[in-house]
Amino acid sequence: MMGTVDKALSLMRFFSPQIPELGLSELARKSGFDKATTLRCLNALERNGFVEQDVLSRKYRVGLSPFHLAQIREQSFPVESIIAEHLDALATRVGETAHGTLMAGRDPVTVAISSPNRALFVHVSPSTALPWHATASGIAIAAHLPDEAQKELLDRLEFAPYTPKTPSNKEDMRTEWNVCRESGIACVQSTFEDDVVGTAAPIFGQTGHAVGSVAIASVALRMTPDLQTQIASELRRVSQIITNKIGGVLPVNL
Amino acid sequence: MMGTVDKALSLMRFFSPQIPELGLSELARKSGFDKATTLRCLNALERNGFVEQDVLSRKYRVGLSPFHLAQIREQSFPVESIIAEHLDALATRVGETAHGTLMAGRDPVTVAISSPNRALFVHVSPSTALPWHATASGIAIAAHLPDEAQKELLDRLEFAPYTPKTPSNKEDMRTEWNVCRESGIACVQSTFEDDVVGTAAPIFGQTGHAVGSVAIASVALRMTPDLQTQIASELRRVSQIITNKIGGVLPVNL
Known part of the structure; x- marks a missing residue:
């Protein structure tokens, strides 16, 4: 039925x-x-x-x-606004595009974007589906889903090859998730689009599982180890603030 | 099924x-x-x-x-933005609250509101359901629905009495609709809230039936015959502009 x-x-x-x-x-x-x-x-x-x-x-x-319905949601539980209000400062501080992602049903969607005030930056489109296997946002969220949701996800992933570097099988995926769970950060280069580095940190909900992520999409040619460290640190900080504001709970290991 | x-x-x-x-x-x-x-x-x-x-x-x-989904809709078919962009000028010209309504499924919802820049005005809440029988917006739309939709509507209306002046039966309703079809304007006083005059004009879709309305909610104690005439004229003008912009068709008698 x-x-x-x-x-x-x-x-x-x-x-x-x-x-x-x-x-x-x-x-x-x-x-x-x-x-x-x-x-x-x-x-x-x-x-x-x-x-x-x-x-x-x-x-x-x-x-x-x-x-x-979106108006009703926004008035009662404005998670997307809470994320949006942190992105401008984030984009300004790191000089790259900041974006926020939330789970809508079983897939993540981009809910807010802030571009830095400079000529060259990565364009992120609103309401474009972010593939689970090819983006830092997808990996950061998937790495912190309940076990059964991860299994279900692996079964339905088709591993579309966006670039030659896109993870292509379940084993690669499990590896990415493990790395992300250890570091609290997902970081990928040229897996979804060439010449782009994606870095993301999970946002946690009331259950201690991920409900979304904040991410930075950077121009690869100007990435440095220092900038990468700064981006990871900013994302950790902002994702924890957002998690707290939405009444979420960090998992014990973070 | x-x-x-x-x-x-x-x-x-x-x-x-x-x-x-x-x-x-x-x-x-x-x-x-x-x-x-x-x-x-x-x-x-x-x-x-x-x-x-x-x-x-x-x-x-x-x-x-x-x-x-609302983001996708907004990017491809931004009817609510088209309505919104006309409301500020409308509210300023008549000095009262302007609001726009569109059909979402079988009921009208408020999609945009503009308040005049003065101390006393009628507060219209976003995403509050507008009762079909008690508001000018409801009447303006219902008067221009297909016959079968009007019949279905009359059968499910419960005629909740918001004020002593709320229309209370099918016959009253048919009368209001006929008046609105003849004049192109729905005008009610104190049928939904005391001391408020509601005036509305239908917005038409591709079929020549109403898909929404633009309306003015006025403070009754400062309403004059001249202001009422101006409001009706402004609403006729704006509703026709919006109808054209969204690819709608005016019915033959208007």
């Missing part, structure tokens, strides 16, 4: 800033559901304002209910 | 700025579903990031998926 709700909600994941509108056939193909099931899901989502259908193209886009 | 998706999505409606967290029993009671069904719905919503459960209180709140 509940499979149906999961099916309907899972359709929402196919919308992105790059693909804001999708037709019935495309959604059926992407989801692997038959057309009749996909249409029934879309009709229920539409009745409740989660999607709208364009009259002319017949394509679907995100509706207004999420906007309304 | 699809009843289940509707049930799950309908649970999201019970969250509001006033009631941001709800327990399982409360949600079961409000929805009329049994506890087992309610819990299965909540689990599916939680797996997909639409709700989160507080570890200590065990209550549910809105999760982060709506925030993420």
Whole structure:
């Protein structure tokens, strides 16, 4: 029975800033559901304002209910604002792009970005999915998830090769997670995009597991050991402040 | 089968700025579903990031998926920004509170508010549900919905009496809608809150039916016939601009 709700909600994941509108056939193909099931899901989502259908193209886009719900969330539990308010200072101090990530369901999404005031910096797009295996944010969060969530994650990871340096198998992944758990910091170079160093620290929720991360995306050609040390130290500090503010709990080993 | 998706999505409606967290029993009671069904719905919503459960209180709140989806919507189809950008000038010109409303699923929600720069004005809260029968926004939209949507609406309206002047039955409602269709403007006094005059004009979508409204909430004691005429005229103008900008179509009689 509940499979149906999961099916309907899972359709929402196919919308992105790059693909804001999708037709019935495309959604059926992407989801692997038959057309009749996909249409029934879309009709229920539409009745409740989660999607709208364009009259002319017949394509679907995100509706207004999420906007309304996001306002309610923001007023009652403004985690994304708490993260955002620390990013400007962070970007200024290290001179690189700072961004914050939170778990939305089972995947991390970027909730806030602050770029440094200089000509060359790494562009991070809002609401782009951050791949678990290829980004420092993904690794920092995954390394601090409950065991069963890590297992589930490893089973569904497809290890898309964004660059020649992207981790490509479960063993690599486990290694990255272990390193991150030991140091409290995830650091990767050119695993998602060439010439970019990603550094991230986890934000913890009430259970002592990660609910998000703060990260710095740096231009690799100007990275130095000193700057890397400073970035790690700033991220540790800010992630602990945010963890405290949202009522989170650091795990015992950190 | 699809009843289940509707049930799950309908649970999201019970969250509001006033009631941001709800327990399982409360949600079961409000929805009329049994506890087992309610819990299965909540689990599916939680797996997909639409709700989160507080570890200590065990209550549910809105999760982060709506925030993420609202960002995607805003980037691809920024209707709420289009409305918002017209409200400041509107509030300044008439000296009263301007607000914009859009349909999210089957109910209207406030998406933008601009208050005039003066000491006394009507406070409109974001993401508060606007009752269909008691507000100018509700009437302006409902008057321009398809026939079947109007019938469905009349059947579910409970005509909560906010003030002694709130319309109280289907016949009153039909009368208000007819007046609004003839004039293009809905105007009510003290039907939702005492001492407040609400005036609203519909925003039309691609089908020529209303998808939202722009409205002015005025302090009744300073309303004059001239000001009322100015407000109606400004609202007609702004609602037509917004309708054009979002690719909407005015119905033939307007």
